[in-house]
Amino acid sequence: KRITVMPGDGIGPEVTEAAVEVLRAVARRYGHAFQFTYAAIGGDAIDQYGKPLPDETIAVCEASDAALLGAVGGPKWDQQPSHLRPERGLLDIRKKFDLFTNIRPVKAVPSLLGSSPLKEEVAREVDMVIVRELTSGLYFGEPKQRSPKSAVDTLVYTRAEIERIVDQAFQIARTRKGKVTSVDKANVLETSKLWREVVEERMTAYPDVEVEHMLVDTAAMKLITNPRSFDVIVTENMFGDILSDEASVITGSLGMLPSASTRTDGFGIYEPVHGSAPDIAGQNKANPTAAILSAAMMLKYSFGLHTEAAAVEEAVAGVLEDGYCTGDIAGEGKRVISTGAFAAQVIEELE
Amino acid sequence: KRITVMPGDGIGPEVTEAAVEVLRAVARRYGHAFQFTYAAIGGDAIDQYGKPLPDETIAVCEASDAALLGAVGGPKWDQQPSHLRPERGLLDIRKKFDLFTNIRPVKAVPSLLGSSPLKEEVAREVDMVIVRELTSGLYFGEPKQRSPKSAVDTLVYTRAEIERIVDQAFQIARTRKGKVTSVDKANVLETSKLWREVVEERMTAYPDVEVEHMLVDTAAMKLITNPRSFDVIVTENMFGDILSDEASVITGSLGMLPSASTRTDGFGIYEPVHGSAPDIAGQNKANPTAAILSAAMMLKYSFGLHTEAAAVEEAVAGVLEDGYCTGDIAGEGKRVISTGAFAAQVIEELE
Ligand SMILES: CC(C)[C@H](C(=O)O)[C@@H](O)C(=O)O
Ligand SMILES: CC(C)[C@H](C(=O)O)[C@@H](O)C(=O)O
Numbered sequence: 048k049r050i051t052v053m054p055g056d057g058i059g060p061e062v063t064e065a066a067v068e069v070l071r072a073v074a075r076r077y078g079h080a081f082q083f084t085y086a087a088i089g090g091d092a093i094d095q096y097g098k099p100l101p102d103e104t105i106a107v108c109e110a111s112d113a114a115l116l117g118a119v120g121g122p123k124w125d126q127q128p129s130h131l132r133p134e135r136g137l138l139d140i141r142k143k144f145d146l147f148t149n150i151r152p153v154k155a156v157p158s159l160l161g162s163s164p165l166k167e168e169v170a171r172e173v174d175m176v177i178v179r180e181l182t183s184g185l186y187f188g189e190p191k192q193r194s195p196k197s198a199v200d201t202l203v204y205t206r207a208e209i210e211r212i213v214d215q216a217f218q219i220a221r222t223r224k225g226k227v228t229s230v231d232k233a234n235v236l237e238t239s240k241l242w243r244e245v246v247e248e249r250m251t252a253y254p255d256v257e258v259e260h261m262l263v264d265t266a267a268m269k270l271i272t273n274p275r276s277f278d279v280i281v282t283e284n285m286f287g288d289i290l291s292d293e294a295s296v297i298t299g300s301l302g303m304l305p306s307a308s309t310r311t312d313g314f315g316i317y318e319p320v321h322g323s324a325p326d327i328a329g330q331n332k333a334n335p336t337a338a339i340l341s342a343a344m345m346l347k348y349s350f351g352l353h354t355e356a357a358a359v360e361e362a363v364a365g366v367l368e369d370g371y372c373t374g375d376i377a378g379e380g381k382r383v384i385s386t387g388a389f390a391a392q393v394i395e396e397l398e
Numbered sequence: 399k400r401i402t403v404m405p406g407d408g409i410g411p412e413v414t415e416a417a418v419e420v421l422r423a424v425a426r427r428y429g430h431a432f433q434f435t436y437a438a439i440g441g442d443a444i445d446q447y448g449k450p451l452p453d454e455t456i457a458v459c460e461a462s463d464a465a466l467l468g469a470v471g472g473p474k475w476d477q478q479p480s481h482l483r484p485e486r487g488l489l490d491i492r493k494k495f496d497l498f499t500n501i502r503p504v505k506a507v508p509s510l511l512g513s514s515p516l517k518e519e520v521a522r523e524v525d526m527v528i529v530r531e532l533t534s535g536l537y538f539g540e541p542k543q544r545s546p547k548s549a550v551d552t553l554v555y556t557r558a559e560i561e562r563i564v565d566q567a568f569q570i571a572r573t574r575k576g577k578v579t580s581v582d583k584a585n586v587l588e589t590s591k592l593w594r595e596v597v598e599e600r601m602t603a604y605p606d607v608e609v610e611h612m613l614v615d616t617a618a619m620k621l622i623t624n625p626r627s628f629d630v631i632v633t634e635n636m637f638g639d640i641l642s643d644e645a646s647v648i649t650g651s652l653g654m655l656p657s658a659s660t661r662t663d664g665f666g667i668y669e670p671v672h673g674s675a676p677d678i679a680g681q682n683k684a685n686p687t688a689a690i691l692s693a694a695m696m697l698k699y700s701f702g703l704h705t706e707a708a709a710v711e712e713a714v715a716g717v718l719e720d721g722y723c724t725g726d727i728a729g730e731g732k733r734v735i736s737t738g739a740f741a742a743q744v745i746e747e748l749e
Contacts, residue, residue: 134585164623169515197556198592205548234485241549264643272515292615296623
């Protein structure tokens with residue numbers, strides 16, 4: 048398997064390196080051959096190639112089976128015009144590779160509930176997946192333009208775009224608790240009415256899955272008041288951006304959350320939910336868990352290596368249970384270790 | 399002063415009646431003359447006039463200085479086409495009267511922190527106001543249409559629309575802690591870039607106010623992880639819808655939250671943030687606090703009666719401190735009373 052590694056900016060290089068080490072260990076232990084090729088994205092690519100998604104990176108991705116991404120962005124590039132900003136690299140690569148499914152699991156880790164802003168009894172046992180449409184909607188719709196006196200963005204969805212993401216959500220729900228919450232603003236938006244119609248149509252093909260429609264404002268409340276009530280949430284790009292970030296902080300384990308951006312042929316980009324954290328970059332103290340769990344998602348979604356993915360997840364859980372952690376989740380009775388040492392522990396546990 | 403009362407649906411009539419009683423007490427105590435005229439909106443109007451915002455209601459509002467609204471919506475009208483749904487009445491009245499400023503204060507009530515989903519140390523002392531643009535953006539932009547295979551909504555903002563709402567936020571910040579957080583998605587949306595530019599321009603007129611820009615996804619996280627860091631949040635219509643509902647649950651006091659929808663000449667519509675709660679309608683057990691505090695906002699924003707507004711707020715606080723409450727916020731050592739009895743207590747405290 049050929050894997051593209053795009054370390055990106057800030058703590059990106061450290062955490063992806065940890066994930067690569069873990070993948071190498073998986074290859075050794077289970078007899079696979081993983082070949083890693085490095086490519087630039089974000090600020091790193093702006094510095095090296097003058098743009099956030101260079102053709103070289105596209106070519107490397109095209110020749111690979113999956114990609115691991117660290118994080119992009121930092122104060123260094125904050126004043127750039129928008130086509131020369133690190134985030135543009137993310138938007139462009141999603142669109143270029145048609146990665147329309149963004150999958151973000153949020154699962155409470157018992158030992159971390161103390162650092163959740165929510166009461167433990169509210170955050171306890173949260174276990175949901177947010178499925179966000181990633182290549183359409185307000186992010187990409189045309190016209191998208193400025194005049195001196197006004198500006199416009201366009202929220203457009205085709206039936207086919209909605210069908211394919213909704214199908215992904217139904218399929219994921221089948222492997223879990225079998226419930227899909229479709230989030231829209233059907234009382235105001237035409238795109239949401241179409242969205243709701245498509246969900247109603249597609250659900251007939253998944254009679255085993257329970258479906259609930261929820262307005263986005265209600266969902267923003269329920270994620271806090273009753274997060275355990277969700278299994279799979281499926282929603283459009285912008286709502287998904289907001290709700291998945293909201294969901295990412297409810298269990299107190301932002302440093303642990305992986306994500307996958309996929310299409311249907313197996314290719315996907317896997318990256319931590321957290322950002323580039325420029326303030327702690329290069330200090331070997333970032334939490335590599337999210338990157339390592341992103342690698343596990345790659346094993347599962349791109350390579351179909353379910354046993355290997357589960358082994359990585361268990362290894363991470365084991366290391367956390369042994370009381371090891373990085374500084375971001377330090378707490379009573381825990382042993383704070385470095386990024387590299389954490390990866391080494393995971394590898395030891397794996398082996 | 400002529401006040402339109404639009405009870406609406408579900409618990410709307412009960413809670414507005416409580417608020418009207420309190421306003422009558424204010425008139426007696428401070429020697430004002432308030433004249434109340436009732437009008438239909440939402441499902442109530444659909445039943446009586448066949449549409450959610452009848453011309454009769456518009457005429458009554460036009461002849462008044464301010465309006466009090468209960469709540470709209472309920473299962474009875476859920477299957478209607480969108481132009482015949484209760485919420486349409488809200489959208490239409492906002493647009494018709496150009497009520498571009500939606501003001502939603504969220505303040506932690508110490509005795510209610512126990513019912514917050516957030517840890518008490520996170521929710522404690524939260525005191526913010528969300529200023530939401532209410533008459534433009536995705537809700538109203540054209541084209542907004544359906545074809546068999548796709549749908550489109552349009553997010554459009556003019557410079558003038560942004561200027562006026564941003565000015566409102568700055569002015570409110572001046573009467574508070576002097577900080578404005580402007581929320582946008584400037585790394586993706588053209589409208590957000592214009593928004594950010596206008597904020598940068600207008601802030602020069604308010605050198606005493608501190609300004610912070612925040613992406614909407616970050617704001618959705620910060621509202622949970624550090625809600626105390628906010629003073630005034632200003633944002634566009636759709637982001638404001640999502641964030642203000644998210645914010646409404648963080649202190650555990652949704653039944654207590656008022657809102658104002660205003661323009662610059664003093665006219666405004668005041669309504670509780672909570673919904674029509676059809677399940678408990680007509681049982682004289684709804685919490686009238688949000689409606690009563692909405693009436694207090696009317697006294698302040700539409701009539702400039704600051705002393706009277708403060709007196710109502712203090713009376714409500716007093717009743718809560720005395721341990722009285724409605725069922726929704728029942729707890730140890732509290733005395734649960736009816737909607738009407740709660741209003742009576744507030745009036746006694748006022749007098
Ligand atoms: C960087 C930004 C454009 C991006 C988005 O909004 O999609 C990010 O917030 C994310 O969620 O991956
Ligand atoms: C009923 C609905 C159209 C409305 C909105 O989204 O504006 C409501 O959610 C609100 O926030 O007042």
